[in-house]
Amino acid sequence: NAGVMQNPRHLVRRRGQEARLRCSPMKGHSHVYWYRQLPEEGLKFMVYLQKENIIDESGMPKERFSAEFPKEGPSILRIQQVVRGDSAAYFCASSPIRDTEAFFGQGTRLTVV
Amino acid sequence: QKEVEQNSGPLSVPEGAIASLNCTYSDRVSQSFFWYRQYSGKSPELIMSIYSNGDKEDGRFTAQLNKASQYVSLLIRDSQPSDSATYLCAVIIGSGGSNYKLTFGKGTLLTVNP
Numbered sequence: 001n002a003g004v005m006q007n008p009r010h011l012v013r014r015r016g017q018e019a020r021l022r023c024s025p026m027k028g029h030s031h032v033y034w035y036r037q038l039p040e041e042g043l044k045f046m047v048y049l050q051k052e053n054i055i056d057e058s059g060m061p062k063e064r065f066s067a068e069f070p071k072e073g074p075s076i077l078r079i080q081q082v083v084r085g086d087s088a089a090y091f092c093a094s095s096p097i098r099d100t101e102a103f104f105g106q107g108t109r110l111t112v113v
Numbered sequence: 114q115k116e117v118e119q120n121s122g123p124l125s126v127p128e129g130a131i132a133s134l135n136c137t138y139s140d141r142v143s144q145s146f147f148w149y150r151q152y153s154g155k156s157p158e159l160i161m162s163i164y165s166n167g168d169k170e171d172g173r174f175t176a177q178l179n180k181a182s183q184y185v186s187l188l189i190r191d192s193q194p195s196d197s198a199t200y201l202c203a204v205i206i207g208s209g210g211s212n213y214k215l216t217f218g219k220g221t222l223l224t225v226n227p
């Protein structure tokens with residue numbers, strides 16, 4: 001049973017480009033969280049999604065960032081017009097239902113040059 | 114008050130000792146609590162979950178929950194150098210409400226010295 005899969009593992013983008021990060025949850029999981037982590041810092045909540053619904057996006061910056069979790073396919077975190085400050089590790093985690101354990105993918109390390 | 118707070122550390126213990134990690138949370142209605150371990154450069158790994166007041170043991174790990182005090186802790190018995198990592202406390206905040214998120218503390222760096 002495959003774990004949470006994130007791709008790409010490493011992504012380099014020039015300032016102004018778009019970054020698209022993908023997260024395939026564990027089989028049977030319909031809930032996804034996205035987090036951002038800067039070096040030596042904690043995990044910052046960004047968004048919580050269920051299939052086809054955004055449940056809580058209180059941690060998402062108001063501009064340039066968006067997330068979706070379609071009925072079919074992976075969850076996508078999209079960052080438009082990236083800036084150097086977007087450089088970080090982005091993790092997703094999935095869980096089968098609310099209020100239960102969430103399991104993390106290996107993360108995408110985004111570097112903006 | 115921060116939603117999830119951990120003792121800042123770092124915490125250093127000798128091999129074989131008990132490591133004690135603490136966490137407090139702000140949301141009185143939270144029902145789900147977790148401890149994760151994160152090695153440097155890696156993703157967080159779930160090590161314990163606890164939902165009811167009291168103790169829950171799994172091998173060398175014991176999680177303790179006190180909802181009245183809004184406090185959760187993790188004890189690691191017979192600490193090993195391989196336990197050296199950052200330990201993250203996580204709480205589901207806003208359960209049942211419109212805002213709902215799995216929220217993490219900043220973590221406590223544990224070093225176990227051989």
